[in-house]
């Protein structure tokens with residue numbers, strides 16, 4: 406008997422218009438052509454414009470609209486910008502002329518270079534005010550095209566996407582918070598599947614060197630794929646599966662971050678220090694980027710300039726980056742470790758005490774009782790819990806308060 410995987414009531418691939426479009430074999434190319442046109446506009450407009458102009462089309466498209474739409478798409482649906490990545494379209498065209506002949510070195514198969522490039526782009530953005538430099542923006546886009554082309558013309562697979570591309574690394578981490586993911590519908594079908602086309606691809610029977618449909622270039626094997634990390638949403642697996650066994654299903658955003666299962670093409674999150682570092686850099690770099698846009702940062706830079714005795718912005722910015730991306734995360738992680746070490750004796754499990762892994766009933770119960778107590782102080786009564794709260798509340802096991810908790814034996 407086949408085991409049905411819980412993929413929720415929603416499979417976007419079965420939707421009338423959007424689903425039909427996504428299942429169309431050339432859907433990705435169509436989206437890529439749109440983004441390729443936008444990239445060409447940015448490059449041409451950037452290279453032909455004044456050196457400094459924050460209102461220019463190239464700068465506004467790249468640094469305002471693209472970044473905003475990227476985040477909205479990631480939070481509303483998923484990694485749609487990797488789906489439509491124009492660098493991959495150009496790379497694919499190049500591979501028709503010159504197929505890659507090497508496999509990517511094993512020791513480079515980590516996120517560390519991608520993290521370094523991500524920080525370098527962010528640092529350059531802040532140091533040179535890239536948002537105001539059309540030509541530099543145009544050259545940066547060209548550099549992306551050239552890098553993807555060179556790397557993937559030499560090495561087979563999608564190594565530029567998986568390990569090197571700074572935008573890709575950003576998208577991979579952000580897509581862990583997306584509401585959709587590609588997963589198999591029926592694990593039993595995969596168990597009896599002889600061809601595993603979703604990873605191997607489909608080849609012409611009479612000419613095995615001719616690839617009719619690519620399998621997953623990111624080395625994610627669908628039956629053991631967990632979450633969105635490293636998935637470019639290219640849909641190659643969907644087109645390759647001969648059993649129509651893959652859904653673009655709804656899921657709880659972010660839940661995969663707490664999933665300790667072994668992931669195809671990734672391993673366990675808990676053993677991937679590079680992915681942990683990427684997530685930390687992603688979080689703190691986002692805060693730093695937002696911090697760089699507010700007025701007080703100018704005052705802080707002026708103060709640091711005085712203290713450090715320098716006038717150039719580079720060392721000041723470097724110091725800010727070190728504080729934001731290294732010192733603060735280390736302090737917070739130190740605090741987390743300390744909370745485990747110094748958990749009070751009445752806590753049965755230090756991990757449970759310091760995590761927020763409470764059931765929703767406990768959280769609703771805590772929230773309801775807190776609200777009732779506060780309103781009670783004002784002499785107001787609140788409606789019963791079943792009218793007010795979005796779900797049942799836990800009345801039997803209130804959150805332990807230190808004074809109410811049993812003392813350790």
Ligand code: SF4
Nearest residue numbers: 595598602603627646
């Ligand atoms: S090709 Fe389809 S059925 Fe076969 S293993 Fe992949 S997802 Fe499962």
Ligand code: SF4
Nearest residue numbers: 621636637639640642
């Ligand atoms: S699992 Fe692989 S083939 Fe399928 S969409 Fe993601 S990256 Fe593409």
